[in-house]
Amino acid sequence: xxxxxxxxxxxxxxxxRQVSNHVSHAFARKLAARGVTVAEWALLRMLYxxxxxxPSQLATRxxxxxGAITRLADRLIGKGLLLRAPSAADGRAQTLGLTESATAFxxxxxxxxxxxxAECFAHLSPAERETLRDLLERTVARLGITGVAVE
Amino acid sequence: xxxxxxxxxxxxxxxxRQVSNHVSHAFARKLAARGVTVAEWALLRMLYxxxxxxPSQLATRxxxxxGAITRLADRLIGKGLLLRAPSAADGRAQTLGLTESATAFxxxxxxxxxxxxAECFAHLSPAERETLRDLLERTVARLGITGVAVE
DNA sequence: ATCATATAGTTTCCTAGGAAACTCAACATG
DNA sequence: CATGTTGAGTTTCCTAGGAAACTATATGAT
Numbered sequence: 001x002x003x004x005x006x007x008x009x010x011x012x013x014x015x016x017r018q019v020s021n022h023v024s025h026a027f028a029r030k031l032a033a034r035g036v037t038v039a040e041w042a043l044l045r046m047l048y049x050x051x052x053x054x055p056s057q058l059a060t061r062x063x064x065x066x067g068a069i070t071r072l073a074d075r076l077i078g079k080g081l082l083l084r085a086p087s088a089a090d091g092r093a094q095t096l097g098l099t100e101s102a103t104a105f106x107x108x109x110x111x112x113x114x115x116x117x118a119e120c121f122a123h124l125s126p127a128e129r130e131t132l133r134d135l136l137e138r139t140v141a142r143l144g145i146t147g148v149a150v151e
Numbered sequence: 152x153x154x155x156x157x158x159x160x161x162x163x164x165x166x167x168r169q170v171s172n173h174v175s176h177a178f179a180r181k182l183a184a185r186g187v188t189v190a191e192w193a194l195l196r197m198l199y200x201x202x203x204x205x206p207s208q209l210a211t212r213x214x215x216x217x218g219a220i221t222r223l224a225d226r227l228i229g230k231g232l233l234l235r236a237p238s239a240a241d242g243r244a245q246t247l248g249l250t251e252s253a254t255a256f257x258x259x260x261x262x263x264x265x266x267x268x269a270e271c272f273a274h275l276s277p278a279e280r281e282t283l284r285d286l287l288e289r290t291v292a293r294l295g296i297t298g299v300a301v302e
Numbered sequence: 303a304t305c306a307t308a309t310a311g312t313t314t315c316c317t318a319g320g321a322a323a324c325t326c327a328a329c330a331t332g
Numbered sequence: 333c334a335t336g337t338t339g340a341g342t343t344t345c346c347t348a349g350g351a352a353a354c355t356a357t358a359t360g361a362t
Contacts, residue, residue: 002199002200002254002257002258003258004200005196005199005200005257005258005261006261006264006265008193008196008299011264011265011268012268012271012272012280012283012284012287013171013174013175013178013264013267013268013271013272014299015284015287015288015291016167016170016171016174016287017171017174017175017299018287018291018296018299019167019171019287019290019291019294019296020164020167020168020170020171020172021171021214022291022294022296023164023167023168024164024168027164037347037348039348039349042159045156045159046159048153048156049153049155049156054310054311055310055311056309056310056311063172064349064350065349065350065351066310066311066312067311067312067313067314067349067350067351067352068348068349068350069311070311070312070313071312071313071348071349072348072349087310090309090310090357090358091310091356091357091358092309092310092311092356092357092358093309093310093311093357094310094311103153106153106156107153107154107156110156110157113157113162113164114157114162116164117162117163117164120163120164120290120294121163121164121290123289123290123293124286124289124290128286129163131282131286132163132283132286133163133166135275135279135282135283135286136163136166136167136169136170137166138274138275139170139271139272139274139275140166140169140170140173142274143170143173143271145169145170145173148159148165148168148169188317188318190318190319205340205341206340206341207339207340207341215319215320216319216320216321217340217341217342218319218320218321218322218341218342218343218344219318219319219320220341221341221342221343222318222319222342222343223318223319238340241327241328241339241340242326242327242328242340243326243327243328243339243340243341244327244339244340244341245340245341
């Protein structure tokens with residue numbers, strides 16, 4: 001006779017994961033219609049309206065390894081959305097910046113993000129959304145979460 | 152001059168993903184010390200104290216494909232935690248059930264889940280945790296989220 | 303100046319999941 | 333009872349990320 005255990009659904013971590021996965025997958029489907037993944041979107045958004053950044057900084061900010069950024073950048077370059085240039089100051093370093101077409105594209109993708117957000121949280125009142133935001137942001141601060149951590 | 156866009160952090164979906172990833176990775180590290188992944192834990196927990204289930208049902212409940220369940224089950228069988236048996240009623244079907252050692256093991260893993268939960272949300276008062284739970288569960292219900300969706 | 307060490311980026315190997323083709327058993331229907 | 337169809341499970345191929353080894357450049361110590 002096994003001892004009874006708390007249900008999975010008793011844990012906030014489980015509930016958060018359910019919602020997070022659903023919201024992310026819904027967004028991923030919208031992005032996929034434009035031929036973009038969530039990680040690609042995150043990188044593009046990070047560089048939008050910014051001066052080019054070295055891959056290592058992007059790795060830190062996105063919570064990914066440098067190796068993953070190398071390959072992610074390769075894909076975006078292949079799609080004509082990213083430019084890789086050698087750093088002037090450091091012979092080892094590079095900079096990654098958006099192409100013109102990427103700069104034109106990102107606002108369209110941002111619209112998808114807004115739409116996804118609206119669809120997923122339409123049932124919450126503005127006050128409830130602010131409460132949720134506050135609880136989450138305090139958790140982010142308390143746990144010392146920094147990057148995006150795409151996956 | 153690119154047009155300004157809403158910040159990533161303005162989206163609840165982004166904040167939820169940050170917290171979810173952090174909580175899941177913290178849990179994954181605890182489980183890894185016992186040689187178990189999050190997906191393996193979810194499957195083990197689902198079968199704990201239950202009669203054996205066919206892979207197809209586990210796939211539905213966990214939000215994974217049947218192919219993924221096949222491989223997940225293979226790994227757990229390799230670890231001596233799962234038993235695969237042919238279904239008596241249906242020559243195509245199988246049933247997956249926990250071994251004795253798995254039944255003894257799951258409560259220990261459940262303790263890790265409890266500890267992770269406590270660590271990640273210690274800064275919220277009981278009332279705040281209930282508020283968060285309520286907002287999340289209403290979202291789960293509204294979006295029609297059913298499975299675990301491990302990843 | 304030389305050499306050790308650290309850092310930037312890449313590459314290789316590994317893991318894990320999804321999509322879709324595939325096998326085999328069950329079932330319906332004529 | 334043959335036959336077409338559905339359903340269960342497996343397998344193959346593909347994608348994407350992490351860990352760690354590897355290359356090349358920079359930096360610091362002597």
